[in-house]
Amino acid sequence: MPASLWDHTVFTAQTGQGIQLGFDLPLCSSFSHVERVPHVLPKWGCAASPCRAIRYLSKRRQERICLIGDQLCREGFDLVLLQEIWSESDYSALKAKLGGCCPFSHYFRSGVIGSGLCVFSKFPIVDTLLYQYSLNGYPYMLQHGDWFCGKSVGLVIVRIAEITFNIYVTHLHAEYSREKDAYLPHRVVQAWELAQFIRHTAKAADVVLLGGDLNMHPGDVGIRLLRGWTGLRDAFTEAKHFEGCEDGCTLVPNNCFTVKSELQPFPLGIRIDYILYKAVSSFTVRCEELRTTTGTVPGMDIPYSDHEAVMAMLCIQRLGQTAGVTIGTAMPALMEVLSEARTEVCVGLLAARRQRYSSGRMAVLAMLLLLLQAAGVLGVLGGLAAGKTFPALSFSLLAFLALAILLLSAGLHLFHSIEVKMLQGTKEQMEMAMRGLQEQPLHRH
Amino acid sequence: MPASLWDHTVFTAQTGQGIQLGFDLPLCSSFSHVERVPHVLPKWGCAASPCRAIRYLSKRRQERICLIGDQLCREGFDLVLLQEIWSESDYSALKAKLGGCCPFSHYFRSGVIGSGLCVFSKFPIVDTLLYQYSLNGYPYMLQHGDWFCGKSVGLVIVRIAEITFNIYVTHLHAEYSREKDAYLPHRVVQAWELAQFIRHTAKAADVVLLGGDLNMHPGDVGIRLLRGWTGLRDAFTEAKHFEGCEDGCTLVPNNCFTVKSELQPFPLGIRIDYILYKAVSSFTVRCEELRTTTGTVPGMDIPYSDHEAVMAMLCIQRLGQTAGVTIGTAMPALMEVLSEARTEVCVGLLAARRQRYSSGRMAVLAMLLLLLQAAGVLGVLGGLAAGKTFPALSFSLLAFLALAILLLSAGLHLFHSIEVKMLQGTKEQMEMAMRGLQEQPLHRH
Numbered sequence: 001m002p003a004s005l006w007d008h009t010v011f012t013a014q015t016g017q018g019i020q021l022g023f024d025l026p027l028c029s030s031f032s033h034v035e036r037v038p039h040v041l042p043k044w045g046c047a048a049s050p051c052r053a054i055r056y057l058s059k060r061r062q063e064r065i066c067l068i069g070d071q072l073c074r075e076g077f078d079l080v081l082l083q084e085i086w087s088e089s090d091y092s093a094l095k096a097k098l099g100g101c102c103p104f105s106h107y108f109r110s111g112v113i114g115s116g117l118c119v120f121s122k123f124p125i126v127d128t129l130l131y132q133y134s135l136n137g138y139p140y141m142l143q144h145g146d147w148f149c150g151k152s153v154g155l156v157i158v159r160i161a162e163i164t165f166n167i168y169v170t171h172l173h174a175e176y177s178r179e180k181d182a183y184l185p186h187r188v189v190q191a192w193e194l195a196q197f198i199r200h201t202a203k204a205a206d207v208v209l210l211g212g213d214l215n216m217h218p219g220d221v222g223i224r225l226l227r228g229w230t231g232l233r234d235a236f237t238e239a240k241h242f243e244g245c246e247d248g249c250t251l252v253p254n255n256c257f258t259v260k261s262e263l264q265p266f267p268l269g270i271r272i273d274y275i276l277y278k279a280v281s282s283f284t285v286r287c288e289e290l291r292t293t294t295g296t297v298p299g300m301d302i303p304y305s306d307h308e309a310v311m312a313m314l315c316i317q318r319l320g321q322t323a324g325v326t327i328g329t330a331m332p333a334l335m336e337v338l339s340e341a342r343t344e345v346c347v348g349l350l351a352a353r354r355q356r357y358s359s360g361r362m363a364v365l366a367m368l369l370l371l372l373q374a375a376g377v378l379g380v381l382g383g384l385a386a387g388k389t390f391p392a393l394s395f396s397l398l399a400f401l402a403l404a405i406l407l408l409s410a411g412l413h414l415f416h417s418i419e420v421k422m423l424q425g426t427k428e429q430m431e432m433a434m435r436g437l438q439e440q441p442l443h444r445h
Numbered sequence: 446m447p448a449s450l451w452d453h454t455v456f457t458a459q460t461g462q463g464i465q466l467g468f469d470l471p472l473c474s475s476f477s478h479v480e481r482v483p484h485v486l487p488k489w490g491c492a493a494s495p496c497r498a499i500r501y502l503s504k505r506r507q508e509r510i511c512l513i514g515d516q517l518c519r520e521g522f523d524l525v526l527l528q529e530i531w532s533e534s535d536y537s538a539l540k541a542k543l544g545g546c547c548p549f550s551h552y553f554r555s556g557v558i559g560s561g562l563c564v565f566s567k568f569p570i571v572d573t574l575l576y577q578y579s580l581n582g583y584p585y586m587l588q589h590g591d592w593f594c595g596k597s598v599g600l601v602i603v604r605i606a607e608i609t610f611n612i613y614v615t616h617l618h619a620e621y622s623r624e625k626d627a628y629l630p631h632r633v634v635q636a637w638e639l640a641q642f643i644r645h646t647a648k649a650a651d652v653v654l655l656g657g658d659l660n661m662h663p664g665d666v667g668i669r670l671l672r673g674w675t676g677l678r679d680a681f682t683e684a685k686h687f688e689g690c691e692d693g694c695t696l697v698p699n700n701c702f703t704v705k706s707e708l709q710p711f712p713l714g715i716r717i718d719y720i721l722y723k724a725v726s727s728f729t730v731r732c733e734e735l736r737t738t739t740g741t742v743p744g745m746d747i748p749y750s751d752h753e754a755v756m757a758m759l760c761i762q763r764l765g766q767t768a769g770v771t772i773g774t775a776m777p778a779l780m781e782v783l784s785e786a787r788t789e790v791c792v793g794l795l796a797a798r799r800q801r802y803s804s805g806r807m808a809v810l811a812m813l814l815l816l817l818q819a820a821g822v823l824g825v826l827g828g829l830a831a832g833k834t835f836p837a838l839s840f841s842l843l844a845f846l847a848l849a850i851l852l853l854s855a856g857l858h859l860f861h862s863i864e865v866k867m868l869q870g871t872k873e874q875m876e877m878a879m880r881g882l883q884e885q886p887l888h889r890h
Contacts, residue, residue, distance in 0.1 A: 106877075109870035110579070112859050126881065128874060129645050132579060134555070150863070155645070200574050200600070203649030393838045400845040414557050418595070425554035429573060432551075436571065 060302055065090045067297050068304050069097035072120070076101040077311070079158070080120040081169040081211040084305075086113050086149070094120070108169075111150020117169045117212075119156045127157040131197045134422040135186045137173055139415065146173050146183075153194050155201055163283065163316065166205035170194060170212040172222075178265070185348020187215065188341050189426045191222035195229040196429070206283050207316055208232065210276040213307065217270055225341045228334045229433070232276035235287040235312045244292030247271060250308040254295055257306030275312045282319045289313040335437055342430045349423040356416035359409045366406035373399050505747055510535045512742050513749050514542035517565070521546040522756070524603070525565040526614040526656040529750075531558050531594070539565070553614075556595020562614045562657075564601045572602040576642045579867040580631040582618055584860065591618050591628075598639050600646055608728065608761065611650035615639060615657040617667070623710070630793020632660065633786050634871045636667035640674040641874070651728050652761055653677065655721040658752065663716055670786045673779045674878070677721035680732040680757045689737030692716060695753045699740055702751030720757045727764045734758040780882055787875045794868040801861035804854045811851035818844050 072080055072094075080102060085091050091107045098105070102120035108130050109115065115130070131153050137146040153170040172190045173183045181187075191214075202208045210232060216223040218234070226232065236248040245252050249269030253260055263269060279285045292308040373395065517525055517539075525547060530536050536552045543550070547565035553575050554560065560575070576598050582591040598615040617635045618628045626632075636659075647653045655677060661668045663679070671677065681693040690697050694714030698705055708714060724730045737753040818840065 109866040109873075111866070112862050114866060125877070127641075127645070128877065129641055130579075130870065131576065134575075134577060148859075196572075196574055200572070201645045201648075203646075393841060396838060396842055396845075400841075414593075417557050421554040421556070421559060425575065428554075432570070432573065 061090070062093075064302065064304055065093055066097075067300065067302075069094050071297075071304070073097055073101055076122075077120075078102075078122045079167065079209075081167070082118050082120070083169065083171040083213050084116040085118050086116050088114070091118050094118075106154070106156055108152060108154040110152045112148040113145075113150075115150055115152040115154065116171060117152065117154045119154065119167065119169055121156070121158055121167075123158045123160050125156045126159050129155045129201065131155070131193070133172075133190045133193055134425075135189045135419060137183055137186060140412070144174065144176060151190065153197055155197075157205075163206045163318075164204065165207050165209060166198075166202045168194075168198060168208070168210040168212075170210070170214070172213070172215045174215050182351075185344050185351070185423060188222050188225070188344045189348075189422065191216070191226045192229075192341065192426055192430065195226045198230050198232070202280060206279065206281050207285055208278050208280055209314075211274065211310070213273050215272050217272065221337065221340045221344060223274075224337045227276065228337050230278070232278050233285075235275040235277060235290050235310075235314075236271065239287040239290035239312070241289045242291070244290070245269060245294055245308055248290070248292060248310075250292060250310060251306070252295070252308060255303050255306055255308070256296075257303065273307055273310050275310050277314060279316070284317045284319060286315045286317070287312055288315050331437060335434060338430055338434050338437070342427060342434075345423055345427045345430065349420065349427060352416050352419040352423055356413060356420055359412035359416055362409035363406055363413055366402045366409060369402040370399065370406065373402065506535070507538075509747065509749055510538055511542075512745065512747075514539050516742075516749070517543055518546055521567075522565075523547075523567045524612065524654075526612070527563050527565070528614065528616040528658050529561040530563050531561050533559070536563050539563075551599070551601055553597060553599040555597045557593040558590075558595075560595055560597040560599065561616060562597065562599045564599065564612065564614055566601070566603055566612075568603045568605050570601045571604050574600045574646065576600070576638070578617075578635045578638055579870075580634045580864060582628055582631060585857070589619065589621060596635065598642055600642075602650075608651045608763075609649065610652050610654060611643075611647045613639075613643060613653070613655040613657075615655070615659070617658070617660045619660050630789050630796070630868060633667050633670070633789045633793075634867065636661070636671045637674075637786065637871055637875065640671045643675050643677070647725060651724065651726050652730055653723050653725060654759075656719065656755070658718050660717050666782065666785045666789060668719075669782045672721065673782050675721075675723070677723050678730075680720040680722060680735050680755075680759075681716065684732040684735035684757070686734045687736070689735070690714060690739055690753055693735070693737060693755075695737060695755060696751070697740070697753060700748050700751055700753070701741075702748065718752055718755050720755050722759060724761070729762050729764060731760045731762070732757055733760050776882060780879060783875055783879050783882070787872060787879075790868055790872045790875065794865065794872060797861050797864040797868055801858060801865055804857035804861060807854035808851055808858055811847045811854060814847040815844065815851065818847065 080098070082094075085094070085107070088107065091105075095105050098120050102122050104121040104123065104125045106119050106125055106128050108117040108128075110130060110132055115132075119125070133151050133153070136149070136151045137144060139147045141147065149171075151171055151173060153168055156167050156169075158165045158167060172194075173187045175181055175183065175187070194210075198208065198210065208230075214223060214226075218236075227234065236242070242248065246268050248271045249266075250271055250273035251258055251263065252269030253263045253267070275287075275290070277285050277287070289312070291311045293304060294308065296303050376395070525543070527539075530539070530552070533552065536550075540550050543565050547567050549566040549568065549570045551564050551570055551573050552559075553562040553573075555575060555577055560577075564570070578596050578598070581594070581596045582589060584592045586592065594616075596616055596618060598613055601612050601614075603610045603612060617639075618632045620626050620628065620632070639655075643653065643655065653675075659668060659671075663681075672679065681687070687693065691713050693716045694711075695716055695718035696703060696708065697714035698708045698712070720732075720735070722730050722732070734757070736756045738749060738756075739753065741748050821840070
């Protein structure tokens with residue numbers, strides 16, 4: 001065996017039939033430093049519709065969590081990234097089940113409901129950090145409910161055989177309508193914050209992995225921004241071998257939990273769950289194999305979740321010398337993406353300013369109405385309308401209505417003021433990035 | 446000149462009388478790579494009381510901003526870290542004034558009012574990132590108002606002569622009563638998140654600087670946690686030469702903006718504004734000189750702010766070899782601090798759980814009252830009380846009251862649910878850190 005092979009650390013897996021995945025024997029047994037077999041499996045058994053995995057609301061939730069746990073146990077992935085585990089009891093159930101194969105885990109707490117994010121790992125988790133996105137929909141959109149989850153990106157640091165892995169798991173704001181996507185500016189801000197968070201925290205990492213439900217099609221501005229600005233590569237496009245739903249789709253029409261009408265323009269389904277990766281220092285990462293689940297659980301009538309799971313086999317190799325600066329996207333293309341993203345943020349900024357203005361105006365009107373009523377009451381008390389009967393009931397009803405409108409619109413005004421601030425801040429950051437690119441295109445990473 | 450001196454990069458300053466600080470001539474002119482003169486000046490001209498620098502509420506705000514701008518212009522610091530610049534027009538005024546000496550600047554937007562944080566720099570700002578603390582007081586504590594600022598830590602990256610500076614500016618939650626400090630758990634969470642944010646983002650930095658109003662006395666658990674967990678050193682205790690208020694106090698009784706009664710137990714004042722620093726890679730940092738302002742502006746009857754400014758002269762030196770792992774505090778001491786901080790978080794967790802429970806109970810009671818009333822109305826409509834007159838006014842008043850209580854307590858319940866989640870998450874992170882310390886005490890940094 002040549003000496004150089006001793007520098008290789010390979011992560012690989014033995015694959016059986018169906019979605020049965022083993023890990024005991026390495027595929028490339030000629031490599032000496034074969035350590036373990038990492039499988040990154042995000043979105044396994046999790047629903048993209050926020051209410052799908054909420055207690056009392058999700059269909060056959062406990063049954064599915066149990067199936068997911070069993071499957072993960074059998075397959076023994078090195079790393080499991082899950083989203084939409086909203087209930088802590090589900091996390092505890094999975095933790096108990098995976099205690100043998102993935103003894104290390106972390107649940108990210110955030111928002112009212114929780115971020116829904118958790119990580120199971122075969123290797124000790126050295127450190128964690130949570131970054132909550134500054135914008136995440138609207139609290140009054142109760143039917144969508146994303147705001148209540150406190151959507152975030154979770155970072156866990158795992159060290160395997162002297163290699164530092166920065167592993168990110170996230171779930172971005174859902175897209176409820178592709179034609180009239182009111183949340184696009186928020187999702188672009190989230191993609192930007194995700195990219196910035198990865199750039200700033202991954203500087204000492206050897207390998208960066210990101211898995212999760214990004215709620216963006218492969219060509220969308222947010223994903224191009226994320227990939228261009230971080231240099232992350234898409235496991236689906238890079239994989240040597242792929243098996244699963246056609247075009248790697250993870251939200252497919254023949255899943256019984258998906259809303260068929262939403263997928264009408266996309267007969268094959270859409271790909272919105274990703275595994276992205278890059279090597280930062282003197283390592284390279286290759287995706288040997290990518291798989292997705294394909295509908296129902298073998299021998300059952302339900303799928304694990306409304307999204308298909310993504311599974312990757314990554315091969316990490318140490319290079320002799322330190323790798324050069326990795327540029328995700330060529331400079332002109334990156335400039336274009338940044339300018340496109342900036343435009344989306346500007347569109348959101350205009351809308352937020354309009355809403356801030358109209359809610360402020362509504363609050364002022366309600367306040368004026370209250371003042372008028374107060375003047376009326378004073379007039380009555382002062383005996384100006386002594387001869388008439390005072391319509392106390394309708395008067396008090398109106399006052400309460402005005403008060404309710406005042407409180408509500410003042411709250412909205414505050415909320416949209418925050419939104420304007422954050423959109424403005426993001427726009428400025430993007431402009432600074434563009435200026436930086438123009439000045440020194442090679443110092444980005 | 447010996448060759449080794451060529452490896453030194455020195456940052457230094459010429460100091461005149463009073464608080465007049467120049468930077469044209471280096472003190473140590475024998476060094477060859479003398480580049481520029483960095484002065485870190487946080488808290489200059491900013492008020493610690495959140496309402497002090499808010500438009501319409503702060504005393505002689507515009508005059509003070511103008512004085513601060515003039516002074517900064519004359520002194521030509523390399524780096525200026527400001528807090529409590531709540532109004533963007535104040536930032537713009539300062540930016541216009543400092544255009545000549547500090548052409549690069551960044552204003553961090555956050556919350557309803559804004560984070561109040563901004564940075565002015567003589568050197569180009571390469572990148573920025575904002576991290577908003579997950580807990581920051583209560584929205585219903587209008588008289589304190591910290592919640593509305595969206596307290597954060599801002600990071601700017603500056604590269605000077607091939608040295609990467611990670612510069613953090615922050616402002617933690619105020620302490621309104623030292624005896625009954627209801628915000629202590631939140632401030633401890635903020636100190637922990639600040640420490641974690643610095644640890645995770647500063648891994649590729651050569652020098653780390655943190656400046657700001659930490660609202661903690663030097664011996665408080667939060668500052669010991671921050672220093673112990675990051676390895677940051679306190680410029681005040683390390684400074685070779687100090688000039689300014691006794692004991693380095695930054696909130697002193699003879700400042701006309703401070704509330705004298707709050708400072709009664711501390712006749713000299715308190716030190717709650719800091720400059721902390723450390724070298725991460727093959728550099729060392731020394732604090733050559735530390736100064737504070739001492740009351741009123743020369744020739745005027747007002748001080749710049751209610752806090753005294755802190756100014757440091759730092760000397761950064763390149764070492765021949767990479768510095769070893771810097772441990773801020775010895776392991777047993779760090780374990781003790783972590784356990785103390787964890788206890789504070791647990792105390793906060795108990796209180797938050799109580800508040801979550803009582804607001805939930807209140808919401809349920811209000812809901813029951815509404816249901817009772819609905820039953821009463823149905824009874825009247827059904828003719829059960831046909832003979833009696835229906836007290837419509839008091840009935841509708843009561844219904845509105847119940848509705849208002851329901852909405853309010855439901856909102857409080859949501860808020861305290863988030864609080865419980867974040868405190869629990871922090872407690873778990875601290876426990877993980879303690880486990881990590883016990884297992885591998887040297888892998889912390």
